[in-house]
Amino acid sequence: MTAAPPKRPSDSLRDPEWTKARLLEAARGEFSDKGLSGARVNAIAAAAGVNKQLLYYYFGDKESLYTAVLQQAYEEIRIGEQELDLERLPPEDAMRTFIEFNFDYMVSHRYFVALLGDENLHEARHVRDSVQLSGLHARLEQTIGGTLARGRAAGVFVRDIEPVDLYITIASLCFFHLSNRHTLSAIFGRDFTSDTEIAHRREHVVDLLMSFLKSAPASE
Amino acid sequence: MTAAPPKRPSDSLRDPEWTKARLLEAARGEFSDKGLSGARVNAIAAAAGVNKQLLYYYFGDKESLYTAVLQQAYEEIRIGEQELDLERLPPEDAMRTFIEFNFDYMVSHRYFVALLGDENLHEARHVRDSVQLSGLHARLEQTIGGTLARGRAAGVFVRDIEPVDLYITIASLCFFHLSNRHTLSAIFGRDFTSDTEIAHRREHVVDLLMSFLKSAPASE
Amino acid sequence: MTAAPPKRPSDSLRDPEWTKARLLEAARGEFSDKGLSGARVNAIAAAAGVNKQLLYYYFGDKESLYTAVLQQAYEEIRIGEQELDLERLPPEDAMRTFIEFNFDYMVSHRYFVALLGDENLHEARHVRDSVQLSGLHARLEQTIGGTLARGRAAGVFVRDIEPVDLYITIASLCFFHLSNRHTLSAIFGRDFTSDTEIAHRREHVVDLLMSFLKSAPASE
Amino acid sequence: MTAAPPKRPSDSLRDPEWTKARLLEAARGEFSDKGLSGARVNAIAAAAGVNKQLLYYYFGDKESLYTAVLQQAYEEIRIGEQELDLERLPPEDAMRTFIEFNFDYMVSHRYFVALLGDENLHEARHVRDSVQLSGLHARLEQTIGGTLARGRAAGVFVRDIEPVDLYITIASLCFFHLSNRHTLSAIFGRDFTSDTEIAHRREHVVDLLMSFLKSAPASE
DNA sequence: AATGAATGAGTTTTCATTCAT
DNA sequence: TATGAATGAAAACTCATTCAT
Numbered sequence: 001m002t003a004a005p006p007k008r009p010s011d012s013l014r015d016p017e018w019t020k021a022r023l024l025e026a027a028r029g030e031f032s033d034k035g036l037s038g039a040r041v042n043a044i045a046a047a048a049g050v051n052k053q054l055l056y057y058y059f060g061d062k063e064s065l066y067t068a069v070l071q072q073a074y075e076e077i078r079i080g081e082q083e084l085d086l087e088r089l090p091p092e093d094a095m096r097t098f099i100e101f102n103f104d105y106m107v108s109h110r111y112f113v114a115l116l117g118d119e120n121l122h123e124a125r126h127v128r129d130s131v132q133l134s135g136l137h138a139r140l141e142q143t144i145g146g147t148l149a150r151g152r153a154a155g156v157f158v159r160d161i162e163p164v165d166l167y168i169t170i171a172s173l174c175f176f177h178l179s180n181r182h183t184l185s186a187i188f189g190r191d192f193t194s195d196t197e198i199a200h201r202r203e204h205v206v207d208l209l210m211s212f213l214k215s216a217p218a219s220e
Numbered sequence: 221m222t223a224a225p226p227k228r229p230s231d232s233l234r235d236p237e238w239t240k241a242r243l244l245e246a247a248r249g250e251f252s253d254k255g256l257s258g259a260r261v262n263a264i265a266a267a268a269g270v271n272k273q274l275l276y277y278y279f280g281d282k283e284s285l286y287t288a289v290l291q292q293a294y295e296e297i298r299i300g301e302q303e304l305d306l307e308r309l310p311p312e313d314a315m316r317t318f319i320e321f322n323f324d325y326m327v328s329h330r331y332f333v334a335l336l337g338d339e340n341l342h343e344a345r346h347v348r349d350s351v352q353l354s355g356l357h358a359r360l361e362q363t364i365g366g367t368l369a370r371g372r373a374a375g376v377f378v379r380d381i382e383p384v385d386l387y388i389t390i391a392s393l394c395f396f397h398l399s400n401r402h403t404l405s406a407i408f409g410r411d412f413t414s415d416t417e418i419a420h421r422r423e424h425v426v427d428l429l430m431s432f433l434k435s436a437p438a439s440e
Numbered sequence: 441m442t443a444a445p446p447k448r449p450s451d452s453l454r455d456p457e458w459t460k461a462r463l464l465e466a467a468r469g470e471f472s473d474k475g476l477s478g479a480r481v482n483a484i485a486a487a488a489g490v491n492k493q494l495l496y497y498y499f500g501d502k503e504s505l506y507t508a509v510l511q512q513a514y515e516e517i518r519i520g521e522q523e524l525d526l527e528r529l530p531p532e533d534a535m536r537t538f539i540e541f542n543f544d545y546m547v548s549h550r551y552f553v554a555l556l557g558d559e560n561l562h563e564a565r566h567v568r569d570s571v572q573l574s575g576l577h578a579r580l581e582q583t584i585g586g587t588l589a590r591g592r593a594a595g596v597f598v599r600d601i602e603p604v605d606l607y608i609t610i611a612s613l614c615f616f617h618l619s620n621r622h623t624l625s626a627i628f629g630r631d632f633t634s635d636t637e638i639a640h641r642r643e644h645v646v647d648l649l650m651s652f653l654k655s656a657p658a659s660e
Numbered sequence: 661m662t663a664a665p666p667k668r669p670s671d672s673l674r675d676p677e678w679t680k681a682r683l684l685e686a687a688r689g690e691f692s693d694k695g696l697s698g699a700r701v702n703a704i705a706a707a708a709g710v711n712k713q714l715l716y717y718y719f720g721d722k723e724s725l726y727t728a729v730l731q732q733a734y735e736e737i738r739i740g741e742q743e744l745d746l747e748r749l750p751p752e753d754a755m756r757t758f759i760e761f762n763f764d765y766m767v768s769h770r771y772f773v774a775l776l777g778d779e780n781l782h783e784a785r786h787v788r789d790s791v792q793l794s795g796l797h798a799r800l801e802q803t804i805g806g807t808l809a810r811g812r813a814a815g816v817f818v819r820d821i822e823p824v825d826l827y828i829t830i831a832s833l834c835f836f837h838l839s840n841r842h843t844l845s846a847i848f849g850r851d852f853t854s855d856t857e858i859a860h861r862r863e864h865v866v867d868l869l870m871s872f873l874k875s876a877p878a879s880e
Numbered sequence: 881a882a883t884g885a886a887t888g889a890g891t892t893t894t895c896a897t898t899c900a901t
Numbered sequence: 902t903a904t905g906a907a908t909g910a911a912a913a914c915t916c917a918t919t920c921a922t
Binding site: 474475476477478514554556557558559560561562563564567568569570573574576577581601604605608609611612613615616617619620621622623624625626627628629630632640641644645647648650651652655657658 | 694695696697698734774776777778779780781782783784787788789790793794796797801821824825828829831832833835836837839840841842843844845846847848849850852860861864865867868870871872875877878
Binding site: 035037119128129130133137141165168172173182185189190201204211215217 | 254255256257258294334336337338339340341342343344347348349350353354356357361381384385388389391392393395396397399400401402403404405406407408409410412420421424425427428430431432435437438
């Protein structure tokens with residue numbers, strides 16, 4: 001389940017915040033289903049239950065709405081990560097928690113996976129230059145870096161790896177099996193979306209990553 | 221480097237095979253750049269240097285052309301894999317070769333990455349039900365399975381892992397850093413597309429995967 | 441003279457009912473001139489003096505507009521018939537009035553003749569299954585049947601004939617000389633569209649039908 | 661059953677007359693099904709089993725082919741009428757035979773009905789000015805006129821009616837129930853195409869016409 | 881005589897966006 | 902704040918016709 005739906009309008013039909021939230025939610029659904037070009041402004045307005053013109057009134061145009069959706073999506077996951085409060089945990093637990101959070105977040109927020117896929121088709125031109133987002137991600141880098149450092153200090157993490165490199169590896173393993181689940185299912189003639197398959201992959205991913213961090217690099 | 225461009229028409233302007241090949245090539249470019257909905261039939265015909273109607277004459281409609289492009293893309297990579305002739309190599313070399321081939325193929329065939337991303341947005345409805353593709357991938361599964369078995373028999377691979385699970389893990393690590401390179405670059409304010417970065421990641425991916433295969437699972 | 445044009449918009453350019461009526465009127469003209477396939481959506485919009493897209497906004501597509509035109513055409517003639525209020529007339533007058541109304545209606549509503557001709561080319565697929573139309577025609581059948589019965593009861597109509605059979609015969613004689621007037625004129629090298637010719641035929645048709653109804657069947 | 665299909669090509673694929681005949685036949689089917697605008701040159705060539713370009717080679721363009729089809733259709737019915745050799749029959753028999761021939765011809769050559777309907781949509785511009793056709797129809801007028809005269813001379817026909825007027829009335833009654841059978845069936849919710857219905861109508865039409873010709877005009 | 885390849889002009893339809901209220 | 906009406910530009914697709922062999 002995604003973010004809680006905005007509260008119903010108390011008694012008036014005129015609740016701008018609620019209307020905007022409904023539009024954003026509808027847009028997120030449409031954009032993640034169809035992509036930026038495939039999405040229809042009509043469909044978004046209809047799904048939000050408001051007049052199409054309101055969308056323009058609040059968001060300017062289709063592309064700005066898309067940007068707003070992406071912005072919100074990134075904020076939500078990064079806030080979720082911060083709320084894990086990894087510093088309070090021993091490094092190994094912290095890392096495992098971080099990996100599992102990412103894995104589970106993608107599973108339960110498939111729209112996030114789809115949105116990012118589509119935004120990459122557009123060369124990320126809607127999120128690039130967002131000061132807000134770079135701030136959020138600087139914090140993310142620090143969190144991972146801190147956990148790694150604590151782990152190495154404690155002797156549980158042996159590998160020397162850059163935080164961003166590790167993040168990309170984690171993200172790869174949490175993201176790809178979902179982003180590409182349809183083609184994978186098609187070419188292997190098998191359904192990769194069952195709970196069992198997902199649980200199996202979760203275990204594999206966590207195992208792979210943790211054992212990597214804890215193992216010594218191959219000497220030569 | 222992509223597939224070699226079809227031979228020029230010997231002496232005539234009327235060479236249907238060549239025309240179809242040019243259309244496919246142009247379509248591949250447009251579809252990987254813009255996605256199915258974003259692509260313009262006009263642009264494809266123009267890029268192929270032919271009349272727009274020829275596209276319909278040969279491929280029926282936009283969506284069938286898209287399907288043809290995907291089909292061809294899958295065939296090319298799978299043929300490339302088969303030409304590696306992994307059976308001739310000792311298991312460890314075979315596996316490393318397979319991983320490196322996949323990594324390098326994605327790097328040099330970015331359109332493949334983009335096409336698959338877009339096709340997943342459409343829930344793989346253009347490749348599903350392709351008998352041809354499922355045959356190609358059955359062979360792939362056998363190749364990986366064979367290499368794993370040989371490695372375990374020889375004692376170099378300790379992990380017990382399903383071929384398809386391993387394939388997905390490999391693909392994740394070869395694919396994601398490219399499919400999501402734009403958002404990654406945007407959020408971390410850094411360019412992940414330089415040769416140096418790519419080489420760095422290649423080493424990391426191969427290292428991660430090989431050491432995983434060769435390591436013992438965590439005892440409990 | 442066709443149906444009165446809808447009232448002009450009082451003071452605003454935004455009068456959806458008026459716009460729809462203008463579109464229907466323009467469509468009726470174009471469809472009856474060119475048929476469904478020959479008609480051009482562009483021409484209809486231009487004739488209605490509105491943007492082409494409005495046509496889609498209000499009617500969905502070309503074929504639905506065609507259906508709406510047919511529906512309206514049938515409604516108008518059947519309403520006209522009902523307004524004759526045949527029950528108030530003695531049966532012979534009623535029947536003559538009905539025949540003359542039909543004859544005159546076709547003459548003054550040539551588009552109706554053309555539309556029906558074209559709709560038959562399409563096997564009536566646009567009017568089939570219209571509940572509204574079958575209701576209207578059930579009433580028509582009753583009206584004719586009632587008049588026939590009254591006439592027989594009064595001894596003025598001798599022939600025993602089914603209402604629908606009679607209707608088809610009447611319609612044949614009122615319709616064909618108009619629907620086929622161009623080929624008739626061409627093959628006989630004569631103009632059948634002059635007022636004199638029409639008046640001559642009217643007399644002939646009424647005479648033929650009335651004398652048939654009043655005559656005894658050939659004994660054997 | 662329509663005109664006998666042209667003889668198969670004896671041994672060569674190159675039999676221009678046969679090819680032209682197949683094209684005409686295919687065109688007749690397509691034009692009577694879809695009308696001039698609805699017909700597709702592609703479909704005609706495919707149905708004729710020949711290359712589309714041959715159609716242009718033999719007939720020039722779509723519209724000329726349409727004209728050729730109409731020309732042939734008119735010739736065939738008028739030749740059929742002449743072959744009745746009405747002069748050899750007593751006038752009443754001759755007239756009844758003429759009426760029945762027309763009725764039956766329309767029933768068994770529905771394409772003729774459809775073609776004429778469509779040609780009237782085009783204001784008969786494809787048959788107008790055909791010297792050949794006006795000759796054929798002059799003869800028709802004479803045949804009817806002669807039969808009427810013989811009948812009046814013999815005292816069996818009482819009515820004084822112009823040959824062309826009579827022809828139009830006959831044609832109305834033979835044509836309309838077929839040309840408009842789809843809308844009639846739709847609006848009355850009944851199938852007018854069964855053999856029983858057709859036989860019923862045939863009797864009615866012959867009865868109506870013969871009794872009209874033999875009856876005295878209403879005195880006043 | 882016959883064919884498959886190729887085309888230009890046009891056709892329906894879609895869609896983001898703006899206007900008027 | 903909210904709405905339904907209206908639009909222009911462009912999209913996919915069609916189709917009669919011609920070219921080259």
